[in-house]
Amino acid sequence: MTAPHPTPETDHAIPVKLVIGSVATLLLLAALDQTIVSTALPTIVADLGGLEHLSWVVTAYILASTVAAPLYGKLGDLYGRKMMVYVSVGLFLAGSLLCGIADSMTFLVAARAVQGLGGGGLFVLALSVVGDVIPPSERGKIQGMFAAVFSISSMIGPLIGGWFVEVFSWHWIFLINVPLGILAVIGFAASFPAHTVTHRHRIDWAGAAALSVALAALTLLTALGGRSFDWLSPQSAGLAATTLVAIIAFVWIERRASEPILPLSLFSLNVFRGTSLLSVLTGAAMLGAVTFLPIYLQIARGVTPMISGLLLAPMTLGIIAATTVAGRYMRRTGRYRALPLWGMALIVVAALLLTRIAADTSTVVFSAMILFYGFAMGLIFPVLTTAVQNAVPRQMLGTATASGVMFRQIGGSLAVAVFGAIMTARLASGLGGGMEFSAEMGPQAIAGLDPALRSVIATHVVNAIVPIYWIVSALAALGVLAALRLQEIPLVSRLAPRASE
Numbered sequence: 001m002t003a004p005h006p007t008p009e010t011d012h013a014i015p016v017k018l019v020i021g022s023v024a025t026l027l028l029l030a031a032l033d034q035t036i037v038s039t040a041l042p043t044i045v046a047d048l049g050g051l052e053h054l055s056w057v058v059t060a061y062i063l064a065s066t067v068a069a070p071l072y073g074k075l076g077d078l079y080g081r082k083m084m085v086y087v088s089v090g091l092f093l094a095g096s097l098l099c100g101i102a103d104s105m106t107f108l109v110a111a112r113a114v115q116g117l118g119g120g121g122l123f124v125l126a127l128s129v130v131g132d133v134i135p136p137s138e139r140g141k142i143q144g145m146f147a148a149v150f151s152i153s154s155m156i157g158p159l160i161g162g163w164f165v166e167v168f169s170w171h172w173i174f175l176i177n178v179p180l181g182i183l184a185v186i187g188f189a190a191s192f193p194a195h196t197v198t199h200r201h202r203i204d205w206a207g208a209a210a211l212s213v214a215l216a217a218l219t220l221l222t223a224l225g226g227r228s229f230d231w232l233s234p235q236s237a238g239l240a241a242t243t244l245v246a247i248i249a250f251v252w253i254e255r256r257a258s259e260p261i262l263p264l265s266l267f268s269l270n271v272f273r274g275t276s277l278l279s280v281l282t283g284a285a286m287l288g289a290v291t292f293l294p295i296y297l298q299i300a301r302g303v304t305p306m307i308s309g310l311l312l313a314p315m316t317l318g319i320i321a322a323t324t325v326a327g328r329y330m331r332r333t334g335r336y337r338a339l340p341l342w343g344m345a346l347i348v349v350a351a352l353l354l355t356r357i358a359a360d361t362s363t364v365v366f367s368a369m370i371l372f373y374g375f376a377m378g379l380i381f382p383v384l385t386t387a388v389q390n391a392v393p394r395q396m397l398g399t400a401t402a403s404g405v406m407f408r409q410i411g412g413s414l415a416v417a418v419f420g421a422i423m424t425a426r427l428a429s430g431l432g433g434g435m436e437f438s439a440e441m442g443p444q445a446i447a448g449l450d451p452a453l454r455s456v457i458a459t460h461v462v463n464a465i466v467p468i469y470w471i472v473s474a475l476a477a478l479g480v481l482a483a484l485r486l487q488e489i490p491l492v493s494r495l496a497p498r499a500s501e
Contacts, residue, residue, distance in 0.1 A: 016133050020142060022188035026089060027126040027146060029177050029184075030119035031153035033061060033096075036161040040170040047170065048105045056109045059223045064116025065123065066219050066409050067212045072121035073128065073402020074261045077395055078203070081129050082189075088121025089185045093178050095119075100175035115174075124405050127385050128398040136390040136491040138331055147381035148320045159309045207253045207261040214246035218410065222417035231421060262403060263396065271391035272400060274486035275384045276407045278340055281479040282380050283411030285347055285472050290315075291416050292423065292465050293370070300359045300458040300465075314367040318374025319381070326382045330491055336383045337488040343379030344479035350376050351473035355466050359458035384408075391489050419468045426464040 037044075037057060044057065068088075076084040095115025102108035130142050164173045221239040229235040254260040266272045290312070297308035326339050350373035357366065385404055392400040 018187050018190070019129060019133050022184045023085075023122075023126040023129050024146065024149060025184035026085075026092075026122045026181065026188070028149050028153060029181055030065075030092060030122040031150050032157050032160065033115060033119055033174075033177070036157040036164075036173055037061075040161045040165045040173055043165050043170050044108070045105075048102070048108065057105075057112055059220075060109045060112040061116035061119065062223065062413075063216060063219045064113045065120030066406070066413075067215050068117045068120035069124045069405050069409070070211055070215075070262060070399075070402045071208055072124045073398040073400075073405075074208075075203070076125060076128055076398035078259070081125055081132060081398065084121060085125050085129075085185070085188060088118045088125060089181055090118065091115070092118025092122060093181045096174045096177035096181070099173075100171045100178075124398065124402040127405065128401045130385075131389040131397045131401065136386060142327075143323075143382040143385050145323065147323055147378065148316065152316050156309065202259050204253070204257040204259055204261040207250060207257050210246050210250035210253055211261060214243050214250060215406070215410075217242040217246060219413060222413040225417055226421050226424065262399060266392065266396065266400060266403070269391055270485070270487040271387055271489060272403070274482055275388045275404060277482045278344075278380065278479055278486075279384055279404045279407040280411030281344070281475050281482070282377065282384065283408035283413075284415035284475055285351070285479075286377055286408075287412035287416050292419060292468055295423075296357065296461065296465050300461040302454065302458075311363065311366070312370065314371040315374035318371040318376075319378035322375040322378025323382050326379050330382070330386065334491040335488055336387050336491065337483065337486050339383045340380045340486065341480065341483040343376050343383075344476045344483055346376035346379070347373070347476035348473050348480070351469040351476060354469040355473075357462060357466065359455070359462055386491070387486075387489075390491055391487075419471070422467055422471075423464045426467065427460055 072084050072088060092115055095111050095113075095118055098111035099108055099115060102111055126146060127143065130146075134142055161173055164170065164176075217239045221236060221243065225231050225236050225239075250262075251264070254262060254264050267276075293312060294308045297303050297311055301308075303311065322343075329339065330336050350369065353369050354373065357369070385401060388400045388404055389397055
């Protein structure tokens, strides 16, 4: 038997605002570390050398965080969110400190993996903690705030990274996490109640291993395919085969496990199936926009990385506005099904509008397009976690939340890989194979070219990116169908106590 988590109804002493503020800070740090390092990479390479390991500075963090996320969800359900937050924060801060003192590229990559093992837990645990302290009808506004944190971090990360490199040194990109993380975890420790375990659990280590192998192989395939090796190479085939075999093994193991890491019974729930599919599609739509619009702005429009980050700000404003609307709607009505339906329908329209971008599209028109796109996505973000947490038993809350994070990450990773391959192929075809699109063809290199050549390159870049948004529009149309089939379970205004196990 396990003691139930205290809730606002059973323990009025819980300072909910301090809990949410603390985990939001931790979430921001973890999210920033996915993007903050990008602008510092040239400086890091100049300092440490090891150019051949450059991509792994980013890949190691994403790989580790993706693999760790489902484990934190299950372990948080079994042993309590508080203990697992301590574990994830400890790993994240240890990794940050190691990154800050790294004296070689190999050491930095290893430290980034440690940091990612902690960061992956913070993503899941922050969303799960909301389910422990906020009633279902009130969760939308908090989940919306966390969605805004993700969006803001993806856009300000490169700006902050560049500022640290210019004013201090690249080491402080990582070291600054330590004091901020310690303050946040102190606030969390003082405000969030402990969960007492009174009997031993059998952890599904075999299922965890199979799932980790599947996620690791898939992440490596999407992160390195088409870059470090060709899509049709033996390496790609080997990773794809490993992913498939590991998934089959995972399903076989989960059918027999007494306490599965991801209970297959969850897939019998309409809401879990629906939100999982919508998470994949939303991840694809989000990263499809955020990843390739900076290329359009910096190469086709010729703006600096800092200015491109500022030009993407309207998307964040749209997300914040929509999540506010969605949160209020769910709190007032106790319903949610209309939100992903409208959100996906609006993404169809917004993506079609983005197919009209050109090298000479005015800043006002572009800003209006991405504001609309952000608003459409913002209607969906708060719903997915809130709906699935409302549908599953309290003792599976962390597992279900982690699954949503995992499916969103999978959707985003696959989308970026496929979209990147399409863009690169079209660009190479358009330029006739005479000019390969590479890191050397950045804003500074473009600015030094003849105006006529810059115009040709800009046209080809736009033509290479536009098909991405046709595909996003089609995926969003599929999302409309998924939302139509989504069951609506009314959101209650009180927290249910955690059932005894």
